[in-house]
Amino acid sequence: QLILDHLDAHGSVDDTRTLTLPGAAAPASDAESQTTILGALNSLLSREMIHYESHETISHVLTPEGAQIARQGSHEALVWTALSVKEAGTPITPAQLKQIIGDEAAKVGQGRAFKNGWIAKHGNGLVKVVSTIEDVTQNELRAVESTGTLSAGEKSLADLRKRKLIVQKKGQWFTVQKGPNFSTSTAKPETDLTVDMLTSGAWKSAQFKKYNFEAEGIYPNGGALHPLLKVREEMRNIFLEMGFAEMPTSSFVESGFWCFDALFVPQQHPAREMQDTFYLSDPIKALSPPRDYYERVSRVHEHGGFGSAGYRAPWSDAESHKLLLRTHTTASSAHMLYKLAARCRGEPPKEDDDARSGRDDDGFRPAKLFSIDRVFRNETMDATHLAEFHQVEGVVADRGLTLADLIGFMRVFFSKMGISNLRFKPAYNPYTEPSLEIFAFHPMLNKWVEVGNSGMFRPEMLEPMGFPKDVHVHGWGISLERPTMIRYGINNIRTLVGHKVPIESVEKSPAVRF
Numbered sequence: 001q002l003i004l005d006h007l008d009a010h011g012s013v014d015d016t017r018t019l020t021l022p023g024a025a026a027p028a029s030d031a032e033s034q035t036t037i038l039g040a041l042n043s044l045l046s047r048e049m050i051h052y053e054s055h056e057t058i059s060h061v062l063t064p065e066g067a068q069i070a071r072q073g074s075h076e077a078l079v080w081t082a083l084s085v086k087e088a089g090t091p092i093t094p095a096q097l098k099q100i101i102g103d104e105a106a107k108v109g110q111g112r113a114f115k116n117g118w119i120a121k122h123g124n125g126l127v128k129v130v131s132t133i134e135d136v137t138q139n140e141l142r143a144v145e146s147t148g149t150l151s152a153g154e155k156s157l158a159d160l161r162k163r164k165l166i167v168q169k170k171g172q173w174f175t176v177q178k179g180p181n182f183s184t185s186t187a188k189p190e191t192d193l194t195v196d197m198l199t200s201g202a203w204k205s206a207q208f209k210k211y212n213f214e215a216e217g218i219y220p221n222g223g224a225l226h227p228l229l230k231v232r233e234e235m236r237n238i239f240l241e242m243g244f245a246e247m248p249t250s251s252f253v254e255s256g257f258w259c260f261d262a263l264f265v266p267q268q269h270p271a272r273e274m275q276d277t278f279y280l281s282d283p284i285k286a287l288s289p290p291r292d293y294y295e296r297v298s299r300v301h302e303h304g305g306f307g308s309a310g311y312r313a314p315w316s317d318a319e320s321h322k323l324l325l326r327t328h329t330t331a332s333s334a335h336m337l338y339k340l341a342a343r344c345r346g347e348p349p350k351e352d353d354d355a356r357s358g359r360d361d362d363g364f365r366p367a368k369l370f371s372i373d374r375v376f377r378n379e380t381m382d383a384t385h386l387a388e389f390h391q392v393e394g395v396v397a398d399r400g401l402t403l404a405d406l407i408g409f410m411r412v413f414f415s416k417m418g419i420s421n422l423r424f425k426p427a428y429n430p431y432t433e434p435s436l437e438i439f440a441f442h443p444m445l446n447k448w449v450e451v452g453n454s455g456m457f458r459p460e461m462l463e464p465m466g467f468p469k470d471v472h473v474h475g476w477g478i479s480l481e482r483p484t485m486i487r488y489g490i491n492n493i494r495t496l497v498g499h500k501v502p503i504e505s506v507e508k509s510p511a512v513r514f
């Protein structure tokens with residue numbers, strides 16, 4: 001109302017700092033009052049009652065130390081004053097000075113007082129050498145305190161800033177003009193056309209509020225699924241539409257055998273060591289895997305076979321029976337592939353196998369399997385690493401698969417996620433050969449980021465399971481967190497996973513809306 005009345009009387013408001021807000025004693029020159037005014041301006045602007053322009057100001061305020069100096073004088077003035085209480089020519093020792101004005105003031109003040117030519121050395125002590133001083137620092141600070149600036153100009157201000165006695169403060173103020181709907185009445189425009197208005201005819205003269213197509217809308221106040229679960233669901237649907245079946249992944253605890261040995265990871269591999277794998281102490285020993293499979297695996301490690309030289313290192317039963325938190329879901333894939341090869345080993349189909357028995361063949365059935373679940377690694381935690389994360393795992397088993405099938409799969413899968421620019425880089429895994437790291441181009445970051453690891457499983461892994469030689473299997477592991485963070489612009493993993501996730505960040509995530 002104040003603004004409208006002012007506009008009515010004077011045609012414009014040239015400087016909102018000259019307005020005096022209702023109930024205020026002085027004009028609204030402070031930042032807080034200008035913020036209040038800005039709120040009113042925006043509300044009037046939305047009704048096109050006014051136009052306004054904003055202007056920035058830079059002023060200065062005192063730091064706590066600056067305020068103290070404005071009150072008591074600068075450190076150098078305190079030094080000079082301490083020397084003045086003594087009779088002329090009687091020196092004070094630095095230790096005495098410290099006692100009188102304190103360590104800090106004595107330390108900083110002495111140097112400046114020397115530089116100003118106010119004091120001099122006298123034997124072991126200090127004496128004053130001028131009879132009056134002008135405390136420029138104090139005077140300047142007082143000026144800043146009352147005017148927000150200095151007539152001496154920017155150089156002196158910069159000096160005080162460097163000494164941390166003052167800091168810059170940004171402010172704003174506004175000029176205001178009448179808008180097309182200017183009126184001094186702040187009656188709210190109508191937001192609804194009602195039956196009453198229609199019957200009484202009031203609609204003819206009523207002022208209606210304009211539609212705001214830029215409004216963000218009201219946040220849904222129902223529950224919200226976590227962004228990670230949303231992306232998991234999205235990936236799961238892609239796999240399902242590509243004909244994949246989901247693997248059971250409920251066992252977080254695996255044995256060294258299934259997590260590593262079955263995958264032909266050498267028993268001395270660094271990934272098995274304490275820094276990467278969480279081992280269990282209770283129970284300490286896993287149940288034994290099927291006897292003959294166990295023997296085939298230990299043999300291929302120790303002595304080779306299936307065209308391989310093996311690692312030619314002693315086999316450790318204990319290592320194989322250690323219990324651990326799975327470091328990758330490839331442990332689950334190993335279980336599933338072993339199961340898939342059952343008929344090839346001549347074992348009778350189990351009830352839960354979608355059995356197509358009675359066929360005169362080697363028993364192999366192609367399979368496409370995926371899983372999305374947690375894995376655990378003893379990593380140093382930082383903005384992008386936690387000790388647990390989700391892996392998107394998959395395997396495809398068929399006769400005569402090649403690396404081109406793997407690359408083709410990746411292109412299709414990622415294009416369904418909206419990522420079409422992929423690169424593949426040779427990599428190393430003990431259980432795949434060749435192995436490929438997958439990079440996707442991230443347009444917002446304008447760089448290539450690693451999104452997954454993959455490869456063709458080695459015969460040393462597949463053949464002890466019982467697969468015929470012409471059956472090839474390719475597999476991959478993709479992080480779930482990495483693409484989710486990239487997609488939703490989250491740069492700290494702790495705001496995505498764990499007990500510190502702000503509920504608000506979940507409720508307000510754009511992921512909630514799809």
Ligand code: PHE
Binds near residue numbers: 327429454474478
């Ligand atoms: N297990 C691998 C990892 O944790 C991913 C992977 C799975 C690689 C299957 C190749 C084949 O990074």
